[in-house]
Amino acid sequence: MDHGHSPGDNDIAIIGMAGRFPGATDIGTFWRNISTGVESFTRFSDEDLTGAGVDPATFQQPNYVRSRPILDDIRGFDAGFFGYNPREATLADPQQRIFLECVWEALESAGYAAPQGRGSVGVFAGMNISGYLLTRLRAFEMGIDTSALMIGNDKDSLATNVSFRLDLNGPSVSVQTFCSTSLVAVHLASESLRRGECDMALAGGVSVRIPDRIGYLWEEGGQESPDGHVRTFDAEGRGSMFGDGAAVVTLKRLSDAVKDRDTVLAVIRASAINNDGAMKFSYLAPSIDGQRRCVSAALARAGVDPADVSYVEAHGTATEVGDPMEVAALTRAFGATERRQYCVLGSIKPNVGHLDRASGVTGLIKVVQSLRHELIPGTLHYRSPNPEIDFEASPFRVTAEPTPWPRTGDRPRIAGISSLGMGGTNAHAIITEAPQPAERPARPRRWQILPVSARSAAAAERSCARLAEHLESSADDLGDVAYTLQAGRKVFNHRKVVVADSTGRAAALLADPAGPLGRTDATVGRQVGFLIAGVGEQYPGMVAGLYAEDPGFRADIDECLAVLGLTEPGQLSDVFTPAERTSDGAGDLARLMGRACGQAPRSMTEAHLVQPAVFVAEYALARRLMRWGLRPEVMIGYSLGEYVAACLAGVLSLPDALRLVAYRAKLITSQPEGAMLAVSANERRLTAVLGEEGSRDLDVAVRTGSQVVLAGPVAAVEAAAARLLEAKIGHRRLETTHAFHSRMLAPVAGELTTWIADNITLRPPSMPYLSNVTGAPATEELVTDPGYWARHMCETVEFGAGLDHVLGIPGLALAEIGPGQSLGALTRGHPACERGRWPLIVTTLPAAGDPQDAGAALATAVAKLWLTGVPVDWTALHDDGVGWAPGRVPLPSYPFEHQEYWLEIDESALGGGTPAFDESDPKSIAKAYPRLPDTRWIHAPLWRETTPRAPMPQEAARWLVYTDAGLADELAAPLLAHLAATGGEAVLIRPG
Structure with missing residues (x-):
């Protein structure tokens, strides 16, 4: 064997599994049962048998075996989930319905239930004959459309129905080779992947016999057990038990799975199929030579020395003739060797019976779980070997006890699996353990977004509960869990989401009914707009957490610092440093911004420091959201916020925007100090209260649609505030040193215009945003005029008019770029904002005094936007440029809501x-x-x-x-x- 074997296009990764088995509705329960020696057969009472239509004269005979491995709830189906109307669901064979649910779970297990990113998906599967239709043949006399009956019951429609219902456009092939069907499907799917016919493939089978709760009359020489137990390889083995089940695996080329950081459960090194031909006793008889050739071909294609195979999952029907012939074929395929009984031989059939068309993949799932848990389950009911089997002269041994199967250095554990079909189609596959995942650096960002959705509120709650239970014992990286939910799950109307920085915290929030944020919304592809704040709400440490933990945000800040000639964010402002720290770089900034200020700043609240710092923080924040796929449909800035919008829209390059903001701040601080007052009244009411004399020295600096902001000399503002207090009109003094957007700045308007004309290149906007000056969309003619920016500094901010335009866009979500929720509050208070739109307005940073972490606030904003239907580029969200890439991990599947669909005649x-x-x-x-x-x-x-x-x-x-x-x-x-x-x-x- 080549111990240096590396993943290649011939190796096929198993990245997802699902199934329904006797005694188990999922893979986890299935493994617990078989690893602890549970026999999942059901014994039927007289009432069960009578209800199934069995004549008492039949089941009272001494050779009637009244047990069988069956499934729970074969009548139940979540029809609406798959787009069935009640009539279609009622007419469809339970095999079709059960298999469809298993396929969905296999896709979710792999992390590819959402169509984005999975490419072309093939389906290879087979089912048993439709006992449902055969027991309802008189339905044809009842006026039911024949084509509807056939589509829901014909074997040929199994794979294509899956492809149709789930919109899978790879090869769709129904496979029919009796008992070897599902392992043959695995072989065909693997070959299709190797040929590049699809990017992923689903392979499996299903068998449900109708009626299901019946036994059988045992006859000497038949295939079925006389005592209701399967004793594979045992001296008392005299037959099998045909049971019901479904099993599906999701396959992908190993090289692609490793590249995409999928969870590789195991690897199919090679497989082979053949037929016995005519050189055997009868059509039903097995062939030692046919089986030998199949096993030998698989070993040769895998490049595996039989001496390195440590486990074989046999077909193991427990018949007196079949078991000895299978062991003889395996022994010949393994060839002459001095080693004896080094390879464990087992079979799943004593635990769950012979699941017919589903048996091969059921055995494959057992092998995969044995590799993952480093344990080979014991073969149930094995006491002494069938005397026709010479185990002592073979490589094989059978044990009734679980056998540890640990990793041994660099030698991979290798298993084989056989599935033999009536009529002679044999299949054998060589399975190896999964390669160890490549190491990756530590995940840079703590806060993760875990979205969950379902078609009903109850299903969404159950999904949260299932996920919480899983996370309580999970060792998965929380980033991988988040990415699997984000990129690997389909989005439904009932949506919930939690934001957490640890697995334990995520589990606690999910388990608490009040923990997740939630919304019911059918919207997909909702557009988003940006509300970009100005100065006034900033505070020390505002984005310190983001700068420390988010590499992408830090990169944008550092780019701005480099343009400004700074090396540390603290040199610009303490908004970038932890609150307990103070900046000592104010003098550097003063010298930077023209070196013409002539004096050191007196306070970090001075405009010539605050404005560039706020611009940089908001620019980086907006860029972060845009890189995550949240490209704004429209932007509206508040005062300085328009500079951010103009830069994002390409009107100003980043260097030009930074220089302009700095120069503008210098001019403003060169003027006499003033004050600003926000008032909750309209202008007519203000004029009545203040009178002509009281408002003579004041300007309306801002109109928001629900309030106005007055600006002017300090004394005039204080006098106005006294009159408003007397009139019991709400008002608030803003923390600002100057009267922005007033005539007090007119003396420097010409200087700003000239400086822009000489130093700044103005371009047409590439994204729509609203002008503060006009309240209308910014046009090329308007914003490429240097004088416009002087007007912007001195004239009224028509924010309310701009909101009229923004709120006129139906269904638009809005993200407030900046600290707190001042702009969100103004928007909610605008006359055009209906209450139903309030949840569509989200904040991105905490307000001053809010203890919430900035990283948590930003993640929560993205989570809330997702709830409303705004699409997020989840891959970009996890791409931090530091080498950490998310993977997909198996998580609990969708909680189907079953209703009974059963055609009674x-x-x-x-x-x-x-x-x-x-x-x-x-x-x-x-x-x-x-x-x-x-x-x-x-x-x-x-x-x-x-x-x-x-x-x-x-x-x-x-x-x-x-x-x-x-x-x-x-x-x-x-x-x-x-x-x-x-x-x-x-x-x-x-x-x-």
């Missing part, structure tokens, strides 16, 4: 091919047809003739419209047209 109501009923009695006619859920009956002629002006019938899922014998179908045409228009299903039935 009242044989007494059928005779001579004609339904027997009273034409005027709906209850009578209903007895002649399937008892389908959500169905209502209506008698067309009676409705037409006796109630011509009566209201039309109310909506229903299905209408069965019957008319009298001999009457034309046209009598029912108007009624049928109306019923079809209600969205229901209308079917016309004629007696005779």
